[in-house]
Amino acid sequence: MTSGIIRIGISGWTYAPWRGGFYPRGLKREHELAYAASRFRAIEVNATFYGPxxxxxFANWADQVPANFVFTIKAPRFITHVRRLQDAEAPIASFIASGLLRLDIHLGPILWQLPANFRFDPVRLEPFLRLLPHDTKAAAELGRRYDTxxxxxxxxxxxxxxxxxxxLESRHESFRSPDCIALLRAHDVALVCGHSVKWPRLRDLTSDFAYCRLQGSKELDANGYDNAALDELACRIKAWAAGEEAPEASRTGGVAHPRKRDVFVLFDNDLRVRAPANAMELIRRLRA
Known part of the structure; x- marks a missing residue:
């Protein structure tokens, strides 16, 4: 079995502390995205979470990145945190109609991050998952339906x-449920493997890709990862890409269907310039 595509990247790219460190001194701010995209294969967009x-x-972002680069897009908090996934069809359509598809070939996975107090509720979650379009044609049709x-x-x-x-990124222990894993697999939605000191870490594979968010080994959004942690992560990423599972002790549901998987790993420990440094260190390990 061949391996899937591995994309290591960062969450966001506009951070003042990175200037003169990760970004060369004197680099113009309007060139920061192009610089970051030349070093990573994916970047998670946070701005879409806070507002349309x-x-x-979107078109400007797409014009600045190379052909093999993708953006992962954080879905609006209005849907996840305000509406809490209820009555979501019109907001999802508006999100798509706002210009999302202008990213074209650079559009990667959409990240639906749930609030920390959101408990697993299949009665609420299943209708939401059913609404999600799984190709750009279906997304465009949904967007046109609500385009005013x-x-x-x-x-x-x-x-x-x-x-x-x-x-889907859950932040509540109640998502550690075989029913949750079965539901996500039925709708072909990946369960985010988040590494955080605050929230549960779930590692079940539920789609044809894996999505991992790293927010610091000891301090949320700030602490970096040492050599041992990066070595372990590199081994796990290679296994995921090759279609192998996490150890049984790390799983909540049954064994996933064996198949190669694309893997997205986004470093969100953006304080103190940890994210780009850790991402580049991990890329070096995967190339070795």
Whole structure:
């Protein structure tokens, strides 16, 4: 069995402490995305979590990155934290219609991050998962259904569908449930493997890709990962990409279907310039 594509990257790219460190001194801010995209194969976009972006913004991001690069997109907190996944069809459609598909080939997985007090509830979660479009054609159709403009946006006129992936990040222990794993597998949604000192760490594989978010080994968003931790992570990533499972003790549900998987690993320990340094160190290990 061949291995899936491994993408190591960072969460966000606009951080003042990175200037003069990760970013060369004198690099213009408008060139920071292109610089970061030349060193990593994926970047997680946080701005979409806090509010809608303009179509031209998505297009501008796409114009600055190489062909083999993708953005993972954090879904709006209005859907996950305000609506708490209820009555979500119109907000999901509006999110798509805002210009998301202008990323074109650079559109990677959409990350749905749940609040820490959101408990696993299949009655609420299953209808939401059913709404998620799994290719760009279905996404465009949903966006057009709720697009209020008099003239349909060109990025919603999609004639062929590319796969569109979704990842769910839970932050409550109640998601450590075989029923949760079965539900995500039924809807082909990846369960995020989060590494955090605050929230549960779940490692079940529930889709054809794995999504891992790293927020610090000892201190949330700030602490880096030492050599031993990066070595262990590199081994796990290679195993995931090759279709191998986590040890039984790390699983909540049954064994996942054996198949190669693409793997996304995003470092979110962005304080003190830990994220880009750790990401580059991990890339070196995977190339060795």
């Amino acid at each position: 972006q303009r179509p031209d913004t 403009r008099s003239r349909a946006a060109e990025w919603l006129e999609v004639t062929s569908g590319r796969p569109l992936r979704h990842a």
